[in-house]
Amino acid sequence: MRKNKLTRKRWPVPPTILFLMITFAAIVGAALLAPVLAPIDLAANDLTTRLLLPTFRDPASPHLLGTDNLGRDVVVRLLYATRTTISISFTGMLIATAIGTALGVLAGLCGGAVDVIISFLTDVRLSVPTTFIGIIFACVMGATPTTTIVVIAITGWSSFCRLVRSQIFQLRGAKFIEASRAMGASGLRIVFEHILVNIASPLIVQATMELSGFILLESTLSFLGLGIQPPGTSLGVMVSTGRDYMLTHWWLAIAPSAVIIVLILQISLVGDWLRDKLDPKLKNAS
Amino acid sequence: MKKQNTVQPEAPAKDGKLLTVTGLKTYYYSGGRALPAVDGVDLELRPGEIVGIVGESGCGKSTVVRTLMGLLDPVAARREAGQAFFHGRDLFSLKEKELCRVRGRQISMIFQNPLSALDPVYTVGDQIMEMILLHEKLPRRQARQRAVELLREVNIPSPELRVDQYPHELSGGMQQRVMIAIALACRPEILIADEPTTALDVTIQAQILELLRQLRDRLGIAVILITHNMGVVAALCDRMMVMYGGVVVEEGSCRRVFAAPRHPYTRGLLAAIPSAAEDKEVLYTIPGQVPALEAPVQRCRFFGRCGCRIDRCGEKEPPLVQLEEGQRCRCWLAAGEEDQTAEREEAGTVADA
Numbered sequence: 002m003r004k005n006k007l008t009r010k011r012w013p014v015p016p017t018i019l020f021l022m023i024t025f026a027a028i029v030g031a032a033l034l035a036p037v038l039a040p041i042d043l044a045a046n047d048l049t050t051r052l053l054l055p056t057f058r059d060p061a062s063p064h065l066l067g068t069d070n071l072g073r074d075v076v077v078r079l080l081y082a083t084r085t086t087i088s089i090s091f092t093g094m095l096i097a098t099a100i101g102t103a104l105g106v107l108a109g110l111c112g113g114a115v116d117v118i119i120s121f122l123t124d125v126r127l128s129v130p131t132t133f134i135g136i137i138f139a140c141v142m143g144a145t146p147t148t149t150i151v152v153i154a155i156t157g158w159s160s161f162c163r164l165v166r167s168q169i170f171q172l173r174g175a176k177f178i179e180a181s182r183a184m185g186a187s188g189l190r191i192v193f194e195h196i197l198v199n200i201a202s203p204l205i206v207q208a209t210m211e212l213s214g215f216i217l218l219e220s221t222l223s224f225l226g227l228g229i230q231p232p233g234t235s236l237g238v239m240v241s242t243g244r245d246y247m248l249t250h251w252w253l254a255i256a257p258s259a260v261i262i263v264l265i266l267q268i269s270l271v272g273d274w275l276r277d278k279l280d281p282k283l284k285n286a287s
Numbered sequence: 288m289k290k291q292n293t294v295q296p297e298a299p300a301k302d303g304k305l306l307t308v309t310g311l312k313t314y315y316y317s318g319g320r321a322l323p324a325v326d327g328v329d330l331e332l333r334p335g336e337i338v339g340i341v342g343e344s345g346c347g348k349s350t351v352v353r354t355l356m357g358l359l360d361p362v363a364a365r366r367e368a369g370q371a372f373f374h375g376r377d378l379f380s381l382k383e384k385e386l387c388r389v390r391g392r393q394i395s396m397i398f399q400n401p402l403s404a405l406d407p408v409y410t411v412g413d414q415i416m417e418m419i420l421l422h423e424k425l426p427r428r429q430a431r432q433r434a435v436e437l438l439r440e441v442n443i444p445s446p447e448l449r450v451d452q453y454p455h456e457l458s459g460g461m462q463q464r465v466m467i468a469i470a471l472a473c474r475p476e477i478l479i480a481d482e483p484t485t486a487l488d489v490t491i492q493a494q495i496l497e498l499l500r501q502l503r504d505r506l507g508i509a510v511i512l513i514t515h516n517m518g519v520v521a522a523l524c525d526r527m528m529v530m531y532g533g534v535v536v537e538e539g540s541c542r543r544v545f546a547a548p549r550h551p552y553t554r555g556l557l558a559a560i561p562s563a564a565e566d567k568e569v570l571y572t573i574p575g576q577v578p579a580l581e582a583p584v585q586r587c588r589f590f591g592r593c594g595c596r597i598d599r600c601g602e603k604e605p606p607l608v609q610l611e612e613g614q615r616c617r618c619w620l621a622a623g624e625e626d627q628t629a630e631r632e633e634a635g636t637v638a639d640a
Contacts, residue, residue, distance in 0.1 A: 176398055183358060199408055
């Protein structure tokens with residue numbers, strides 16, 4: 002008899018996933034620590050150093066990726082931009098998850114009219130283009146980081162709501178819910194201890210998947226000038242300004258784009274792995 | 288450790304009964320129609336007694352206990368009438384919060400399919416501890432220790448290892464033992480077992496039944512056992528109630544009912560038990576099907592399937608009449624004059640051929 006059969010199972014992480022996680026953590030860590038690593042004034046500029054060549058073009062250049070049109074080091078700008086993009090999309094994701102879960106739980110547990118209304122709201126939300134909502138909010142609230150977070154939250158909740166609602170409909174018939182009522186557990190306790198814990202895995206996977214979408218949404222809004230405004234920066238802002246120099250200084254737009262692509266790839270691949278890992282069917286089969 | 292931790296508001300009623308249910312009616316509502324799933328059921332339970340409720344699927348067995356426990360779906364079903372006295376209080380008059388203190392602690396329940404009745408995301412130990420901590424203030428470590436003891440009590444080998452396993456890592460018999468351990472965690476006075484062995488194979492079934500009997504003998508727990516298996520009733524129960532179409536058609540001590548079944552339905556159920564001794568080509572089945580739930584009827588509910596019906600059966604529903612030795616039967620043949628009954632019994636011991 003194998004002894005490890007009887008003890009709790011470990012989580013083996015494949016090397017590729019481990020690599021993705023470590024690099025993601027490194028990027029996020031460097032970005033969040035940007036004010037410590039390179040304390041600069043985001044508004045400061047120096048036109049005498051504008052558009053300097055990067056090291057790979059001019060080995061003597063002290064700027065790894067050159068400088069932008071206002072003479073600021075691109076690597077430092079990238080750190081700050083990533084910091085903004087990640088913190089905004091992550092905050093937006095948390096709020097969207099909270100709203101979506103709360104509405105999904107309400108719809109799933111109350112049923113009846115409550116469910117009809119919430120499902121209707123979800124359909125309405127999904128029928129309105131996300132960018133359109135972004136434009137309206139930028140017009141009404143002004144283009145600030147808060148607006149971007151609000152836009153992410155109120156466009157992102159619907160998928161969480163649908164997921165949670167359908168999961169709860171499945172769980173409602175589950176015998177173990179009835180069993181815990183028969184044990185004397187109160188309704189609220191069942192929601193938190195049994196229902197939410199049981200839908201946690203699909204919810205985490207969904208949140209991971211959605212996060213990459215939110216990063217893209219933040220970049221899109223900023224690219225269109227509806228999100229972060231100069232002198233603040235985000236990956237979308239950097240792509241937007243770099244776009245004007247595509248012919249002569251292509252790295253100004255490509256570098257932030259590459260960061261966006263890398264972040265989304267990392268998150269999506271880890272999310273895929275998490276989904277397979279946390280799938281209750283696969284878990285039960287093992 | 289073995290001491291009774293539950294608070295008893297009052298001693299059992301003077302007549303020695305732990306639970307007295309009278310006139311229980313539960314209707315399901317579907318498409319604006321009321322369907323009587325349980326239509327006037329009385330039930331009595333004495334401490335340490337095992338009562339079996341038998342019947343085909345859809346006869347209202349489970350609905351009786353779900354009503355008792357307050358587990359009905361509030362949208363689809365409603366208790367229309369009846370009382371259930373437990374320690375001098377009507378269970379149906381309790382508020383949800385008070386009911387939560389009775390459930391699990393004084394009356395607990397085990398289910399048909401143990402894997403689906405256990406939460407897949409928690410370990411076995413967590414789930415036993417949840418039950419303990421719901422009803423008692425206890426440090427987690429002590430609760431865990433008690434969980435291990437409970438697992439040992441239900442004959443699970445190496446409980447120290449099992450306590451950290453997830454339900455899907457255990458076999459069906461083990462899972463049912465875990466359910467029983469959870470149900471017993473707070474030393475309830477009544478254990479309701481809803482088809483506890485149906486999902487298990489025969490050898491495991493026998494072990495689980497034996498375990499239930501041992502626990503009754505050791506802890507004095509009264510058991511309400513719901514089953515459609517007459518063999519299970521014969522093996523375990525002191526008293527039995529046969530349900531059909533939402534009413535009790537026959538009840539009495541198991542010894543008595545098995546020896547002298549009076550209701551044609553009970554006789555049919557007994558005839559349908561396969562026997563290894565007899566070499567029968569075709570297994571006996573009661574003709575027809577359980578009738579769909581319908582509005583209250585005027586005739587005997589078994590009328591359509593009964594092999595020995597008389598004219599009166601189609602005109603008026605028979606009452607549950609008292610026979611000798613506490614046996615009761617809802618049949619005009621049993622209610623009628625003794626000579627008529629004997630005659631009828633000879634005439635058709637259920638349409639067999």
